[in-house]
Every structure is written in C-alpha cells, then in structure tokens.
Amino acid sequence: MSVFAYRQGELHAEALPLSRLAAEVGTPFFCYSHAALASAYDEFSAAVAGLPSMICYALKANSNLAVIATFAQRGAGADVVSEGELRQALAAGVPAQKIIFSGVGKTAAEMKFALETGIRQINVESLPELRLLDQVARGLGRKAIVALRINPDVDARTHAKISTGKAENKFGIELGHVQAAYQEASGLAGIDVRGLALHIGSQLTDLEPYRAAFRRVAEITAELRGVGLTVDRLDLGGGIGIAYRGETPPAIADYVRVVRETVGSLKTELAFEPGRWLVGNAGILVSRVLFVKPGASRDFVIIDAAMNDLIRPALYDAYHAILPVKEAASDAPVKRFDVVGPICESGDRFAEQRPLPPLQDGDLVAICQAGAYSAVMASGYNSRLAAPEILVHGHAFDIVRARPDYQSLLARDQIPDWLGAGSG
Ligand code: LLP
Secondary structure, three states: OOOEEEEOOEEEEOOEEHHHHHHHHOOOEEEEEHHHHHHHHHHHHHHOOOOOEEEEEEHHHOOOHHHHHHHHHOOOEEEEOOHHHHHHHHHOOOOHHHEEEOOOOOOHHHHHHHHHHOOOEEEEOOHHHHHHHHHHHHHOOOOEEEEEEEEOOOOOOOOHHHEOOOOOOOOOEEHHHHHHHHHHHHOOOOEEEEEEEOOOEOOEOOOHHHHHHHHHHHHHHHHHHHOOOOOOEEEOOOOEOOOOOOOOOOOHHHHHHHHHHHHHHHOOEEEEOOOHHHHHHHEEEEEEEEEEEOOOOOEEEEEOOOOOOOOHHHHHOOOOOEEEOEOOOOOOOOEEEEEEOOOOOOOOEEEEEEEEOOOOOOOEEEEOOOOOOOHHHOOOHHHOOOOOEEEEEOOEEEEEEOOOOHHHHHHOOOOOHHHOOOOO
C-alpha cells in the first residue's frame, strides 16, 4: 500500500493529512515518507542478500541529507558524482569505505579530495582521466582503487536523454579499447585497478538490456582474466524504473535473477547503484491552485509550483500523476485541464489535457513520484525560492530543508561599488 493514500476524504502522507502540512510549511513543498524510503531500501537489500554485494545509493536522485541518512543507517553505501555529493554522503553518515565516485568528468581537485578521504573506489571512464588520476594519486603517495567503466553498447530502451550505454553516448570506455585500457591501468604506479563498472541508463522497464549488458561485462571479465589480469569487482550501476503511468517495471527479484545468471559465477564482489527505485515513490510535491483559468481552447489550472521546482515534465515530457488532496466524489465530473506553473514560459507545464475532477482556487494538489530527480534538479529561475523539503515519520514530520528567505536571495549577489546602485 502506498504511504500516500486517502483517508477520511483527504490525501495523507503516512498518518498526516497534507492540508495540515501545507498549513504549517506553506506551499509548494516536497514531502518525503520515511517509511517508504526505508521499505524500498529493505526490499532491495533483501533481494540482493545472497550476493556478495554492496548497495551504493545514487545520491543524484535525491541528496537531501535526511534521505541519505535514512539509507546510511540501514547500511547503505553511496554512489557520488561530485565533491559536493561526496561531502553530503560523508555528512549523512556513509562510511568512506562504502563510497564509489562515478562520473565522466572529475577534476584533479575532486580526485585529490576522494583519495584523501579514502573512499572505496573511483570509476574511471577514459584514458585521459585514468592518467590524471594516476598522477594525482602518485602526488599524494597513494594508489587509487579503480574500476573501469565500460560502454557496453546496448540500447536501454528508455528516454534518449537518460540512456547512457550506447556507443554514441559519452559514457565509459568503448568495448574495443577496454583490454588495452585495463592493461595500461594495471601498469600504473598510482592505480590499483580492481574491476569493471557499467550503467546503461535510467528508468529501465525491461530486463533484456540488462541481460545483454551484463553478458558483455562477463565476457570482458573472462577475456581480461584470460590474459592474467585481476578482476574482482563489478559495479552494475542503477537504472531500474518505477511506475509513473502504469508501466510495469521489473521486480527486483527478477533483476537479481538476471544478475545471478549473467555474472553470478564470476565470483566477484558486486555493487549496485540504485537511485530512482529507492526514492521515486517516496516523495510528492504538494502545491496550491492559484487560479482556475478557463481559456478559449483549453482550461488551465495554475498552481504555485513550477518547472523550477520539478523540471521533468518540461525536460523529458515526463508524466507525473496529479491528485487532488481533497478526495473527489466517485461521481464527480471529470474535465481536461492543462496544469501549469507561474513561470513565463509555455513549457512550464506539469500536465497537458489531464482529466481531473473539479478544482477551485485554493485547493491543494499532489504531484506524485517526486522523490527522485525532482528537488535535486530544481533551479532558482524567475527568482523563485526553492521549495522546502519535509520528512514525514508516522505522526510526526521534520523540515529537512527549509525554504530560503528573500534576504538570502538578495544576499547572493554583490553590486560593485563603482556601480553605486542600491545605496539609494
Ligand atoms: N549510477 C550512475 C553511474 C548513474 O549515472 C545513475 C543515473 C545512477 C547510478 C542511478 O540511476 P537510477 O537508478 O536512478 O536510474 N534526471 C533523469 C535521470 C538521470 C539519471 C542519471 N544517472 C530523470 O529525471 O529521469
């Protein structure tokens, strides 16, 4: 059962009615459920229990420290892609030994910080990156523990902007060059190359691309071992999809079966980097209807959340279910609306011609599946203040990221003295 459910005619987050939360924190706001986060993690963890593996939560999906801490407490590691995320993982209690640093463009400063912190592994995506990391590590008198990310050239059959495992994508080392790169890595004094990594894309709803990619990684592992190289770690990335609109994403148990069938016999340590699957369903964006505006060709519901809070519909044409917080009567008439935000762009639209029950000015709505790639992708466009984030825990809630104030908005910039403005 979803933790976001109607009770006594109103949508709740766990035991709390959303109207009460809206009255206390104002709208728009992101609302996360601790129970949903914990149960997703526990389900993933139970499914991979028999494998020699580590779950490294991909922070990029939602890097609120309270979210990371929820997973860290349950034993999770972290997959990070910047020094900022690395610092967040550490601050939330993830031990350095459980942190993997991924990403196609790390700077020397980030490499240095990661090496000094003593993280578990750095995933390297190109030869120039490998050579720079070798230099940085030698400069520190250390050896960087490395996995080489390969590009398995499989089609993940997901949205083009979040597909990462095809030859034309910027990610990973091409299949034909992996052996030479691994050879080179194993000869570098600052590098301890331990294995391979891959991540073929996000929001996958089909297991076949995984099967194809994992088979390739198994073949390459055998080849590398065949020439005397050591491969004892495989990082299988993330990518498992969730249901936004009736999709049927694979069950984790079935995903794990594919893992066992393809790479299970290689006797390597495994790492998983789920992001969306752990957090996507655990969050919603709650917003208030500012105006219902009838139009000549369509009717608009203008809400106080906008594309700066949740950009997925504008960026990927992503579908997010929208629910009225007050439960509609079962016989309520349904009309089609465009649900839009206040930003001065036509792309600031959460839904087009969406059937909805009657809504009035002042009503609350919940935009669903806003736990992943939502708050983290927010911007300050139109000088809108970032929506706060709250974490519900049974009958209680905490503000886990406060709404900034206008003072902090103005304090960000400096007017040089010679412009003389602002002095009145
Ligand atoms: N590992 C690596 C190396 C990744 O690049 C990603 C996501 C993950 C793990 C986690 O993938 P997940 O399990 O969350 O699918 N902003 C897009 C999604 C971008 C995903 C980028 N990489 C969206 O809103 O759909």
